[in-house]
Amino acid sequence: MSRFPKGISPSAPIDEQPTIGLIGMGEMGKMYAKRLSDAGWKKINACDLPSKLEQVKTSMKDYPNVKILKDGHLVSRSSDFIIYSVEAEFIKRVVAEYGHSTKLGAIVAGQTSVKAPERAAFEEYLPDDVHIVSCHSLHGPGVPPAGQPLVIIHHRGPEWAVQLVEDILRPFQSRYVYLSYDDHDLVTANTQAVTHAAFLSMGTAWLNADEYPWESTGLYVSGIEVVKVNITLRIYSNKWHVYAGLAILNPSAGIQIDQYAKSTTELFKLMLAGDKESLRKRVYEAKSKVFKTNTQHPILLSEDVLDQFSLGKKADVSKALSNSHLSLLAMVDCWATLGIDPLAHLELAGTPIFRMWIGVAEYLFRSTSKLDAAINAAVSDVTHRAHDAEFTLAARGWSQCVSFGSFELYERRFKETAEFFQSRFKEAAEVGAKMIQVISQSGKK
Ligand SMILES: NC(=O)C1=CN([C@@H]2O[C@H](COP(=O)(O)OP(=O)(O)OC[C@H]3O[C@@H](n4cnc5c(N)ncnc54)[C@H](OP(=O)(O)O)[C@@H]3O)[C@@H](O)[C@H]2O)C=CC1
Numbered sequence: 001m002s003r004f005p006k007g008i009s010p011s012a013p014i015d016e017q018p019t020i021g022l023i024g025m026g027e028m029g030k031m032y033a034k035r036l037s038d039a040g041w042k043k044i045n046a047c048d049l050p051s052k053l054e055q056v057k058t059s060m061k062d063y064p065n066v067k068i069l070k071d072g073h074l075v076s077r078s079s080d081f082i083i084y085s086v087e088a089e090f091i092k093r094v095v096a097e098y099g100h101s102t103k104l105g106a107i108v109a110g111q112t113s114v115k116a117p118e119r120a121a122f123e124e125y126l127p128d129d130v131h132i133v134s135c136h137s138l139h140g141p142g143v144p145p146a147g148q149p150l151v152i153i154h155h156r157g158p159e160w161a162v163q164l165v166e167d168i169l170r171p172f173q174s175r176y177v178y179l180s181y182d183d184h185d186l187v188t189a190n191t192q193a194v195t196h197a198a199f200l201s202m203g204t205a206w207l208n209a210d211e212y213p214w215e216s217t218g219l220y221v222s223g224i225e226v227v228k229v230n231i232t233l234r235i236y237s238n239k240w241h242v243y244a245g246l247a248i249l250n251p252s253a254g255i256q257i258d259q260y261a262k263s264t265t266e267l268f269k270l271m272l273a274g275d276k277e278s279l280r281k282r283v284y285e286a287k288s289k290v291f292k293t294n295t296q297h298p299i300l301l302s303e304d305v306l307d308q309f310s311l312g313k314k315a316d317v318s319k320a321l322s323n324s325h326l327s328l329l330a331m332v333d334c335w336a337t338l339g340i341d342p343l344a345h346l347e348l349a350g351t352p353i354f355r356m357w358i359g360v361a362e363y364l365f366r367s368t369s370k371l372d373a374a375i376n377a378a379v380s381d382v383t384h385r386a387h388d389a390e391f392t393l394a395a396r397g398w399s400q401c402v403s404f405g406s407f408e409l410y411e412r413r414f415k416e417t418a419e420f421f422q423s424r425f426k427e428a429a430e431v432g433a434k435m436i437q438v439i440s441q442s443g444k445k
């Protein structure tokens with residue numbers, strides 16, 4: 001039996017409220033602390049590493065409902081619902097350290113983006129008398145959670161524990177998605193792995209070309225290109241370990257990132273050979289598998305939506321460079337080769353970035369004239385060839401890096417590219433936030 005009534009809300013008297021514990025006060029931990037506190041939950045205990053005690057206290061000084069404690073033992077022993085928001089790479093070590101201090105009968109969750117290591121850590125180190133109901137907000141810390149998917153994983157314990165977690169997180173107004181630990185990793189690999197590989201590769205390609213192509217041409221840059229630029233910058237302005245964790249520690253992700261590199265290389269070879277017929281056949285076969293009919297799903301993005309995010313003057317549209325859109329052709333080819341139906345996951349567990357990217361892919365693939373223009377550009381227009389070569393090399397490089405399983409190598413590659421874009425992050429964050437807002441609404445009934 002729960003000590004807390006079903007449907008409890010922040011308006012309950014303070015001594016009847018559950019105590020919420022947050023271990024890890026980085027981007028996500030802080031976001032949760034601030035939003036739960038703003039919602040009116042009065043008893044929130046939080047910690048980061050003991051060495052950061054004063055720093056975290058200072059950063060949370062305007063949130064009196066949030067008590068910053070020295071370490072995870074103090075948070076665990078005093079909280080009814082505890083969320084670990086630490087690096088996936090470290091979850092085992094952190095739960096091994098604090099898990100045995102968990103209050104008897106408490107509920108434990110993790111925010112990690114890949115759940116296999118979290119599940120193993122919880123099963124190994126949490127006492128049998130605590131419940132496991134995990135969660136995962138499927139969006140970055142800067143995105144308002146209302147309407148976004150929030151995965152709830154009922155792994156161990158009674159039904160009331162799930163109810164209490166739902167009640168505590170209800171002020172976020174997120175959309176609950178109920179998955180098992182295993183299904184979570186499958187679904188998030190399908191939505192995030194290749195998406196991130198595409199943008200990481202674009203960034204690396206631009207770094208190696210030593211160019212910000214959307215600035216250097218001075219020509220009209222279409223909405224598709226602006227989406228590419230802004231999401232790339234958005235990803236590189238986030239923490240590297242978020243992407244490393246979900247790519248390296250989720251086995252399904254590795255398979256997909258590998259196929260993405262293969263698809264890119266194979267399509268690029270057809271481009272080099274000028275083999276338009278084979279390229280067209282392959283692209284259209286992929287289209288027929290991934291975007292099966294015209295009516296099955298609504299078009300997510302329209303010309304009007306994308307035009308809001310174009311750079312340069314619309315009157316100059318004829319001066320826009322044609323583009324093979326190799327990153328998009330390869331993504332759809334990759335999904336088709338692996339038999340993944342990304343649209344099936346979109347409404348269930350699509351992150352804002354995935355929604356934008358698949359929206360752009362759909363925008364290109366559902367229009368025969370646009371798709372044919374991309375195929376023509378791929379074989380006949382060499383303007384973009386150098387970029388496509390860099391992109392192909394970058395996709396292979398990221399796939400190799402993930403297959404080596406080295407966090408150190410991933411961090412170096414990521415940070416080197418992030419550094420190149422540092423001066424553009426602020427502007428991209430502003431445009432990106434607007435894009436997410438507009439595109440989140442687009443195509444929803
Ligand atoms: N950022 C995002 O877009 C999203 C992230 N996630 C997931 O949420 C988790 C947290 O990510 P995010 O907040 O972005 O990352 P951050 O790096 O910003 O935060 C993680 C925090 O945990 C701290 N930490 C590490 N070890 C301990 C410990 N023993 N005790 C207390 N604190 C500790 C880290 O300290 P230090 O830096 O010193 O190691 C850091 O401050 C990750 O698993 C990530 O995959 C989920 C959804 C979205």
Ligand SMILES: O=C(O)C(=O)Cc1ccc(O)cc1
Pocket residue numbers: 112113137138139140192235242351352353354
């Ligand atoms: O939307 C995306 O794919 C992001 O890049 C933000 C993100 C990163 C990690 C998560 O676990 C959830 C969302």
